[in-house]
Amino acid sequence: MTALWAVDAGGTTTSAILPTPDPGAITTHGPINPASTGGDTADHNLRALLHDIAQALDGRPGTGWLATATVDLTTPGTEPDRLRELARHAGLHGSLILSNDALPWLLAPPLHGRGVALVCGTGSGFIAAGDHPRLARVGGCEYLGSDEGSAFDLGMAGLRAAVRAEDGRGPATTIGARLTARHGRPPAELARSLAAAAFPKTAVAALAPAVCDAWLDGDEPATALVTAALDELILGVRAAHDRAELTGPWSAAAGGGVLRGCPEMLTELDRRLRNELGAAHVAPITEPAATVHAALRHTLKDGRLHPPGGPAGTAAWLIDLDPPPPRPRRPAPPTRRPRIGDPPITIGLCLAAWGGSDLTTALQHATETGADTLDLPTDATTGLLDLNRWSHDDTYRAELRTALTGVDVGCVSNSRDTQLLLGPHGPHTDPVLHGTEHAKHDHALRHARDTIRLAADLGAPHARLMLGVPDLTRWLSWWHSPVTWDDNITTWCERAHPILTLAAEHGVTLLIEPHPKQVAYDRASTRRLLDAAARTEPRATVRICLDPANLAATGHDPVDAVRGWGTDLAAAHAKDLQRWTTTQAPHGAGWSRYGPGPPIRFRALGAGELPWPAIISALLDEDFHGTLYVEHEDALLPREQSVHVSTRLLRDLLPQHAPQGRTW
Numbered sequence: 001m002t003a004l005w006a007v008d009a010g011g012t013t014t015s016a017i018l019p020t021p022d023p024g025a026i027t028t029h030g031p032i033n034p035a036s037t038g039g040d041t042a043d044h045n046l047r048a049l050l051h052d053i054a055q056a057l058d059g060r061p062g063t064g065w066l067a068t069a070t071v072d073l074t075t076p077g078t079e080p081d082r083l084r085e086l087a088r089h090a091g092l093h094g095s096l097i098l099s100n101d102a103l104p105w106l107l108a109p110p111l112h113g114r115g116v117a118l119v120c121g122t123g124s125g126f127i128a129a130g131d132h133p134r135l136a137r138v139g140g141c142e143y144l145g146s147d148e149g150s151a152f153d154l155g156m157a158g159l160r161a162a163v164r165a166e167d168g169r170g171p172a173t174t175i176g177a178r179l180t181a182r183h184g185r186p187p188a189e190l191a192r193s194l195a196a197a198a199f200p201k202t203a204v205a206a207l208a209p210a211v212c213d214a215w216l217d218g219d220e221p222a223t224a225l226v227t228a229a230l231d232e233l234i235l236g237v238r239a240a241h242d243r244a245e246l247t248g249p250w251s252a253a254a255g256g257g258v259l260r261g262c263p264e265m266l267t268e269l270d271r272r273l274r275n276e277l278g279a280a281h282v283a284p285i286t287e288p289a290a291t292v293h294a295a296l297r298h299t300l301k302d303g304r305l306h307p308p309g310g311p312a313g314t315a316a317w318l319i320d321l322d323p324p325p326p327r328p329r330r331p332a333p334p335t336r337r338p339r340i341g342d343p344p345i346t347i348g349l350c351l352a353a354w355g356g357s358d359l360t361t362a363l364q365h366a367t368e369t370g371a372d373t374l375d376l377p378t379d380a381t382t383g384l385l386d387l388n389r390w391s392h393d394d395t396y397r398a399e400l401r402t403a404l405t406g407v408d409v410g411c412v413s414n415s416r417d418t419q420l421l422l423g424p425h426g427p428h429t430d431p432v433l434h435g436t437e438h439a440k441h442d443h444a445l446r447h448a449r450d451t452i453r454l455a456a457d458l459g460a461p462h463a464r465l466m467l468g469v470p471d472l473t474r475w476l477s478w479w480h481s482p483v484t485w486d487d488n489i490t491t492w493c494e495r496a497h498p499i500l501t502l503a504a505e506h507g508v509t510l511l512i513e514p515h516p517k518q519v520a521y522d523r524a525s526t527r528r529l530l531d532a533a534a535r536t537e538p539r540a541t542v543r544i545c546l547d548p549a550n551l552a553a554t555g556h557d558p559v560d561a562v563r564g565w566g567t568d569l570a571a572a573h574a575k576d577l578q579r580w581t582t583t584q585a586p587h588g589a590g591w592s593r594y595g596p597g598p599p600i601r602f603r604a605l606g607a608g609e610l611p612w613p614a615i616i617s618a619l620l621d622e623d624f625h626g627t628l629y630v631e632h633e634d635a636l637l638p639r640e641q642s643v644h645v646s647t648r649l650l651r652d653l654l655p656q657h658a659p660q661g662r663t664w
Contacts, residue, residue, distance in 0.1 A: 002063050003094075003442065005053050006296050008101060008288035009033060009068035011122025012151075012202045012257060015289040016049060018056040026289050027052070031202060033070050038199045043086065050090035059388060060442045061094035061322075061449070065296040067101045067288075069123060069140065076317050087321045091392045093446060097296065099316040100140070101288075102127045104295035105253040110283050114250065116240050118233060121256030122205040124150035126236040128244035136243035138236050143201055148232035151258045155207030157225045158214075159194075162187035165221070173221040178210035205257075212262040226265065234272055241277065250278075255285025320502075322391060322453060345619065345654050346627040347647060348410055350375040350573070353632035353639045355382035359403055365640060366407075369647050373410035375464065375629050378451045381416045381432065391450045397457070404458060410627050411511065411545075411571065412455040413464040417447035421495050422468035422488075422519070441495075444468075448499045456506035462570060463503065464511040464545050467496055469519050475595075485519075489529050492519045493536040500537035511545040511570055516554055516594045520544075523561070530568060547573035547631075548615055549602060553594040559614045563622055572619070574646060575631040576608030577601075590635025602633035605646040616653045628654075 003019035014029040029052075030045035031037045037045070053062065071079050076098055083098065102125055105117035116128040124147050125140030139146035147153055162179055164170030166187055176187045183190055194200045214222035237252060252273055259266040266284060273279040285291050349371035354362035362384055366374055378387045389396045416432050421444035423429065425437040433443045448465050455463040470491045474483060503510045512520050512529065520526035526544060533542040546569060548558035562572065580586040580599040590601035605612055619628075628650060634642040 005064040006293035007066045017293045054090045054092040061446045064096040069101045104292040108295040116252045118254040120258045123147040126240040128240035130244040130246040138240040149229040151205035151208040154211045155204040158211035249280045251281040253283045346372045348373040348627040348629035350631045352377040359384045373408040375411040378414045379416040409460045411462040414451045415466040418465045419468040420444035455508045488519045500540040504539035509541040513545045543570035545571040549577040553600045571627045573631045574628045576603040578608045604634045604642040605649040
């Protein structure tokens, strides 16, 4: 389950629902609107809020909605850049919807996108939508251009009324005494001090309760001010209603600090909206953050975020909090090998062979093998790099780039963490992460997304991810049951959709590896998965990294396995295989089972039974132009020796330059 958070950023107070075990808990924070408090203070408050959200997520990616008056309905201005920068420093991952503060009130129940939303807080504003895709805005231009009827408007009018009464230019009012009691200084002195403030909006708005209290006690000047404020609110709703061309029954949502602080004013507004404008229902917004949270839940379908469309299409923006670093990517490798003067097939090395050591040691050994390119694993279990730290630590990111200077990284991969996306989620995967199914899913999704981002950062064309399989029992046919392996493929596409989208956005090709523990485990399932992925996200490029030994372990012909893929085959793994053929238990190290068949163990090339000369010949016949990555899984040979043996054999089998053919 996606962790959700929501923020309503008012002019004076910011309220939030954090992704904590208590889903209804609302926290309050300082204002994040620069117009209310200044840029430095607003950034400080926003940074603290994002830090609290990141702490609640505890490294998991989350999905949020930030509703703030700092953005207009047609452009977010510089807010996305501001949010990304502060979120990165706070360690916050995931995505969020950014919108004007009134939009969630319009989209959440009970309006569901049709009616008028009225904000009467520190400032005021109105938005409305009817039966056609157009959003109408009235007001919302900050206190120099609008905010009529707001706390700022009432506060400034009340302060002026008190000053006028004090110096004899206006009727007597109790507002002045109330201001003095609340703020410790007479109205004239209070007015002069507020005028000298750099950002007086919030402080002036704080004077509004004195006006409302005087109104409730029957003070005539205060009554006139509150009536004028209500007139402005009714006028704003009428204008928004007409601009949205609302017809037939309609409803309004009304909220903000003024109406929450003075329920009697909300009651009078409700009465006038019904009597004067014909509103069928006026929904009070008593907890703005809860309404934003409800709007966010409304946009989630099948576990995926669908930003508001239709009338809200220009008023909400989906922001990825983890964009790729602005580094150039090298061109993708050609999809077809030239016929004449063609360079040999590339020999690569999977650095997972040096899991448990450090990246420097692994790179030193890779240099000694003379491999042309590398597969860099991001699995937390290998310890070669810290993907969580990379995602938010600029210094570490720079250090990793420096360490890989001059190294050709052809693929960035993850086989352990990402396996938890589809599972299994029981004790099988507890050694990777002990937790609930939701925790494991979120862990896998975060590592998959960051693996793709790392590939983009390093200019690697490929990211190889093993995403697991929901139900291995679907290998078998069950009597009169409609359940088939295609159900696994459907689930793979649903869960992998955000990964495919991210890979497409970053120009990274996603590699899938047919394996008994994956949805793609043979030729037929792999072909169906490739087709389904193309339908799920047409912009993404999904290709194959084939391991003949994995397919041979389940009874498939390793030579035939590499044939017929065309340009869908981007890479292959190179290791050998031994199969135990007797009924007795196997002797020695490294034996395992890939299903109900006989035990198997992997070896260095030439130490097993696979016909690698024939496999290489088939790849050449198929016009394969990709990388053969040497994998070390040999339990009988030291990894240095195993890798050197396999690399040397590949060099002996692969053409070092274009062959001359028969010369006699």
